[in-house]
Amino acid sequence: MNKDTFEKIILNLQLAQKRSRELYKLGLDMMQYDENYEVVIDELFRAAFNEEQFEWINWYLYEREGLRGEINKAYKIVGKKKVQVCHTIDSLWETVCEAGQQKDFDNRVGG
Secondary structure, three states: OOHHHHHHHHHHHHHHHHHHHHHHHOOOOOHHHHHHHHHHHHHHHHHHOOHHHHHHHHHHHHHOEOOOOOEOOEEEEEOOEEEEEOOOHHHHHHHHHHHOOHHHHHHHOOO
16 A cells, blocks of 8 residues: 555545544434444455554554544654654554565565
8 A cells, every 4th residue: 555545544534533523422323334334444454454553553543532632642762762653644654664564565465
């Protein structure tokens, strides 16, 4: 998957989540309908990415923003410095790329 496709998918998933939250505030619970799509999306992500990459994507989509709108932060250690990761879609992409090894990808797609 290239970066442009990845970004489009993440942005559209964020828009769908925002819409669902807004509908929920109006008294419409779309969880029964959205859950089926989320299962399909998860399976497609699992087919395209390894487990660590999948976990970072899920964290960004579902845990980064708290229930009250606060933004949670994730970090990695580089040398002796603590560096924030996954704070933007670009940063998420970098983290996902770092977490994926080409040989691992090649093994999953029969390369």
